[in-house]
Each structure stands twice: as structure tokens, then as C-alpha cells.
Amino acid sequence: MKAGFIGLGAMGQGMARNLAKAGVLAAVCNRTLAKVSALASELNVVACPDPQILAAQVDVVLICVSADQDVLDVVSAVAQTIKPGSVVIDLSTVSAQTARAAAAMLADRQAAFLDAPVSGGVEGANNGKLVMMVGGDAAVLQRVRPILGSMTSRIELMGNIGAGQACKAVNQVMAAGIAQAVTEALAFGQALGLDMDKVVDLVAGGAAGNWFLQHRGKTLMQGIFKPGFKLALHHKDLRICQQMADNVGMALPLTDVTVDDYAELMQQGHGDDDISALFRLKRTT
DSSP states (O other): OOEEEEOOSHHHHHHHHHHHHTTOEEEEEOSSHHHHHHHHHHHTOEEESSHHHHHHHOSEEEEOOSSHHHHHHHHHHHHTTOOTTOEEEEOSOOOHHHHHHHHHHHHTTTOEEEEOOEESHHHHHHHTOEEEEEESOHHHHHHHHHHHTTTEEEEEEEESTTHHHHHHHHHHHHHHHHHHHHHHHHHHHHHTTOOHHHHHHHHHTSTTOOHHHHHHHHHHHTTOOOOSSBHHHHHHHHHHHHHHHHHTTOOOHHHHHHHHHHHHHHHTTOTTSBGGGGHHHHOOO
16 A cells, blocks of 8 residues: 655654655655655655645555644545545544544545544654554554554554544643643752752652653753644643543643643743743743
């Protein structure tokens, strides 16, 4: 099967490169044409000026874009030319409702859809070590698993269409809590006058150790907030989580605090910083 990739941001470029290494990538597409041309030349694949042209050339379309409406716009375009029996896989983080709407668009064209958001950050995308949470038909996933395996360390079918996005919402809520805890704790350690490089190394190896501390602890202490995972995108994701929580009558107080903190940082012009920029609101010096 030939695959095409739409959405060449920080995550998308890493995933596309791993698909090319596996020999399955045939075409790429992005709103920024210069980015498409450069990556297509690097990977020796076709640069497509729009999603319709890409969809007509491949068997599997992978999408990684920023927002719900972006996903719906891309799927609507893809549906115009996609071949019956093809599969569209959305790797974006959007609502479960959006995933179901995208699947319905493609069903009329006899094309299958999987919502397959990922976790692991830019590092995971570049190294092919993403964790993928999938919603959709098991048989469809089995067909495309060899393609997805080139980008991931684990693929798990969570249920029907939308279940992948529901699982990703859990991930995003947890990521917010971890980022809050780590940045607050490190600001506390700094205020106590500790050697923070030693603190990060020591705590990362103990019961409180976690991915965020290990990968962002020392850089945030240096005032380096390079994505990573853009704060504005996590803000968008957490707004989706708030809506999902409202639908089931549940409160997410830590998520609410994080949304407010991100809004403050975005107002200060830090929306493109990594989420570790929460440290800006915690540090005392």
C-alpha cells in the first residue's frame, strides 16, 4: 500500500520521515507549499499542492493538523477524489464528535476512517516511538498496522470511532497535571536554593520520576522553552477535554487551572512556547 501524508508541522515531518524510511510514503501535502517541496525533495516523494491530488494517488491518507475544523476541511477535500477501499487515518488531536463526522463523510465514498491520535512529542515523532490510540474497525487497523508501525512503539485499539480521541483526552488531562506538578516543584526547589541539576537527576530516578521531568526539567530551569509541544495547542486540547467533561457531568479542576494559566501565558505572547513555559508563572526569580 502507498501512503500519503497531509500536515507537515513539527510532529508531521518526523512521522513522514519514518514512513519514508519504511518505504511506504509516496506523497506529501501541506498548506505551506515551500515546506512541501523541501520535504518531498528530501524524501524523494511527490509534492502535492492540495489534498485532492494526494488522495487520488495513494491507498492510505494520514492527516496531522491542528484543529477540528482543519480536520473536517481536509477530509472533505480528500473525499472528493479518494478511491473506494482506501483508508484515512487522522493523527490530530480533536474531539470524538469531529472524528465521527469525518468518518461519515468518507463512508459515502466507501473509504474507511480511523481516529488515531498519538502521544510522545516531537522526540517520539522523530524517533518512531509514538504511542497511538485508535478508534475504528479492528479489521481496518489490521490492514494498515504495518504502515503505522513505522511511526510507533505501541498501537492500541480503544473502541469504535471516537474512542481514540477519548483516550487522548485522558492523556492530555494527565499531561496538564504532570506539567503543573513538575514546574511547581522545581520552582519550589529553586526557591530553597538547591542545585537543580542534581534535583532533576535524583528525582527523575525515583518514584516521582516521569517523562516530562526527564525531558524538560533541565531546559526549563535554563529558561529554554522550545517546543516540544506548543502551549497554545495544549490549551486547545484542554478546551476539548472541558467540553467532554461537561457532557458527562464531571469537573476537571486541575485542567481548568491549566487552561487559565495557558491563557495568561498566551496573552503574554508565549503561545508558541513548550508547555514547560508554565514555569514562567511559578518561578520566584
